[in-house]
Amino acid sequence: MGRITLENITKSFGTTEVIPPLDLTIEDGEFTVFVGPSGCGKSTLLRLIAGLEDVTSGKVSIDGTDATMVPPAKRGLAMVFQSYALYPHMSVRKNIAFPLRMAKMDPGEITRRVESAADVLNLTDYLDRRPGQLSGGQRQRVAIGRAIVREPAAFLFDEPLSNLDAALRVGMRLEISELHERLKTTMIYVTHDQVEAMTMADKIVVLRAGHIEQVGSPLDLYRTPRNTFVAGFIGSPKMNLIDGAEAAKHDAHTIGIRPEHIEVSEAGGPWSGVVGVSEHLGSDTFFHIHDTGLAETLTVRAGGEVGFRHGDRVSLTPRADALHRFDDKGLRL
Amino acid sequence: MATRHSRSAARLMMAPAVVLLLGWMLVPLTMTLWFSFRKYLPLRGGDLGFVGFENYGRFLSSSSFWPAVQTTLVIVGGVLIVSVVLGILLALLLDQPIWGQGVVRILVIAPFFVMPTVSALVWKNMFMDPVNGILAHLWRFFGAEPVQWLSQASIPSIIMIVSWQWLPFATLILLTAIQSLDSEQLEAAEMDGAPPLKRFAYIILPHLARAITIVILIQTIFLLSIFAEIFVTTGGAFGTRTLTYLIFQRVLENQNVGLGSAGGVYAIILANIVALFLMRIVGRNLDA
Numbered sequence A: 001m002g003r004i005t006l007e008n009i010t011k012s013f014g015t016t017e018v019i020p021p022l023d024l025t026i027e028d029g030e031f032t033v034f035v036g037p038s039g040c041g042k043s044t045l046l047r048l049i050a051g052l053e054d055v056t057s058g059k060v061s062i063d064g065t066d067a068t069m070v071p072p073a074k075r076g077l078a079m080v081f082q083s084y085a086l087y088p089h090m091s092v093r094k095n096i097a098f099p100l101r102m103a104k105m106d107p108g109e110i111t112r113r114v115e116s117a118a119d120v121l122n123l124t125d126y127l128d129r130r131p132g133q134l135s136g137g138q139r140q141r142v143a144i145g146r147a148i149v150r151e152p153a154a155f156l157f158d159e160p161l162s163n164l165d166a167a168l169r170v171g172m173r174l175e176i177s178e179l180h181e182r183l184k185t186t187m188i189y190v191t192h193d194q195v196e197a198m199t200m201a202d203k204i205v206v207l208r209a210g211h212i213e214q215v216g217s218p219l220d221l222y223r224t225p226r227n228t229f230v231a232g233f234i235g236s237p238k239m240n241l242i243d244g245a246e247a248a249k250h251d252a253h254t255i256g257i258r259p260e261h262i263e264v265s266e267a268g269g270p271w272s273g274v275v276g277v278s279e280h281l282g283s284d285t286f287f288h289i290h291d292t293g294l295a296e297t298l299t300v301r302a303g304g305e306v307g308f309r310h311g312d313r314v315s316l317t318p319r320a321d322a323l324h325r326f327d328d329k330g331l332r333l
Numbered sequence B: 001m002a003t004r005h006s007r008s009a010a011r012l013m014m015a016p017a018v019v020l021l022l023g024w025m026l027v028p029l030t031m032t033l034w035f036s037f038r039k040y041l042p043l044r045g046g047d048l049g050f051v052g053f054e055n056y057g058r059f060l061s062s063s064s065f066w067p068a069v070q071t072t073l074v075i076v077g078g079v080l081i082v083s084v085v086l087g088i089l090l091a092l093l094l095d096q097p098i099w100g101q102g103v104v105r106i107l108v109i110a111p112f113f114v115m116p117t118v119s120a121l122v123w124k125n126m127f128m129d130p131v132n133g134i135l136a137h138l139w140r141f142f143g144a145e146p147v148q149w150l151s152q153a154s155i156p157s158i159i160m161i162v163s164w165q166w167l168p169f170a171t172l173i174l175l176t177a178i179q180s181l182d183s184e185q186l187e188a189a190e191m192d193g194a195p196p197l198k199r200f201a202y203i204i205l206p207h208l209a210r211a212i213t214i215v216i217l218i219q220t221i222f223l224l225s226i227f228a229e230i231f232v233t234t235g236g237a238f239g240t241r242t243l244t245y246l247i248f249q250r251v252l253e254n255q256n257v258g259l260g261s262a263g264g265v266y267a268i269i270l271a272n273i274v275a276l277f278l279m280r281i282v283g284r285n286l287d288a
Helices: A044-048 A092-102 A107-120 A136-148 A166-185 A194-200 A218-223 A228-233 B004-036 B052-063 B065-094 B101-113 B118-125 B135-140 B154-179 B183-191 B196-222 B227-235 B243-253 B257-286
Strands: A005-013 A014-027 A031-035 A058-061 A077-080 A152-158 A184-193 A204-207 A211-216 A240-243 A256-258 A260-264 A271-280 A286-288 A298-303 A313-318 A324-326 B038-039 B046-050
Touching: A005 A044, A014 A044, A014 A211, A014 B243, A031 A044, A031 A194, A044 A077, A044 A152, A044 A184, A077 A136, A077 B183, A092 A107, A092 A136, A136 A166, A166 A184, A184 A194, A194 A218, A204 A228, A211 A228, A218 B257, A228 A240, A228 A256, A228 A324, A240 A298, A256 B038, A260 A298, A286 A313, A298 B118, A313 B135, B004 B038, B004 B257, B038 B257, B052 B065, B052 B257, B065 B101, B065 B154, B065 B196, B065 B243, B065 B257, B118 B135, B118 B154, B118 B227, B154 B196, B154 B227, B183 B196, B196 B257, B227 B243, B243 B257
Parallel strands: A031 A184, A031 A204, A077 A152, A152 A184
Antiparallel strands: A005 A014, A005 A058, A204 A211, A240 A256, A256 A324, A260 A313, A271 A286, A271 A313, A286 A298, B038 B046
């Protein structure tokens, strides 16, 4: 069980309002990702759910009961911190057992739970080491172990992968997704990395300056971004946004087209430009096209074998059905 | 760049400091050892030649030796306990965000800037004086008979004065240690269901272990040789004669340099025994 509802909550630090009134429901068993640029209030929102910060007004309910005034330990939630927050003077075993010891659980039961968690997370060989003797990925797993032994109603992750190197991050991303498949527990995950959001989430919540810009499944957000902010934030590389005369042709203030929805050829398309930097990834090539008369640069995805060079003049054909139209307030038409 | 050339240059550069430090330590040590084997009475015949281990025997068999050792250890231990315990509490308090934090911190450090002689005199005359002291007034206000601090409770009084001087040092070191604790660890412990007292016992105290060790080791070095506080308050009376004070009395009051020097060698041995015990008990905190 772990259905979390936020009703009309706000948070202010002094006179600065970090979270304006906000409503959100997270269904039981859902993997929800809060994503947004740094300083958008996503970590604050997570800490409000955890109880590490008090809401200024509004109501937090967990499984239908009002938890607004309940201290963090009594909310039945477990949190994995960005710095892992392992206790450096305790062995891995004691770290994982700590919440159970605090709950005054029977020692036999503690041992059983710690060992099964270690088994799930491949930590069995490291139980007697100190956190300082572990690699980043192993520390991350210990932090997750400390969360799962409590069998919480929901897991809260605060940018847990941002301290890992790129290869490890991909691996841990899969491990966390697998853990969610196995446990079927509600998870709330905060990140600024839209790739993590797209690959892991059942539901993405895009935040900007404390406001929820859009809530939806990864593909919803990709296909029908509600405004230009979400359009630019979700998808990699970013969507091309074009203002002015070209947009007016489509009865819009701004039009958006994703790099993967533009075809690049030698001649014959409605748009044209000069190739600037091209990034070859092997499977794909990203061209940055200048002098199109539409926007400063347009990013275009092509196959890995397409061989245009710096300074070549190319022709571009946008896919008409993949065009996004926005009004002068940036909202989708 | 640890080439042979740079290494010999480094030795050359360090040589003056090493020579100075060695001289600083070796000259007084050698002189103490030299005099401890001689009968040297400055006002009663001067240097009267070698007497072997006679000085050592006389110092050890004196009825004031073991009480002096005991007093030394009681005062050192007492001050360590008071300053570390209060230091931790004060550091926890000063770590809280309060209005005027900077001023409060400077005020807390202030006693450390006061000379030992001055602070002992202030305590003796302004706080502990049985007639005009603030403590006497306080006692009388509650209708109690004022305590004659320096004669009736001499050792606790000395411990109080010295602790007051060393509390800022302990507080300062422990405060910086507390400030280096990652706040996410405390939040994690809070999420894990640890109430404030358990967070202190399981997270903060282990984190402070190394700082506490440093405070204990450094303070012990200085506390073994406290002198001014005793000299200006009790003058070694009422059971406050430490080993340091006994040596002072032998050399200057009895005018017996040889006997005092032998006492000095015993003081070195005592300091080493204390250091050995301390390293065994708390020294392992410095590893890792």
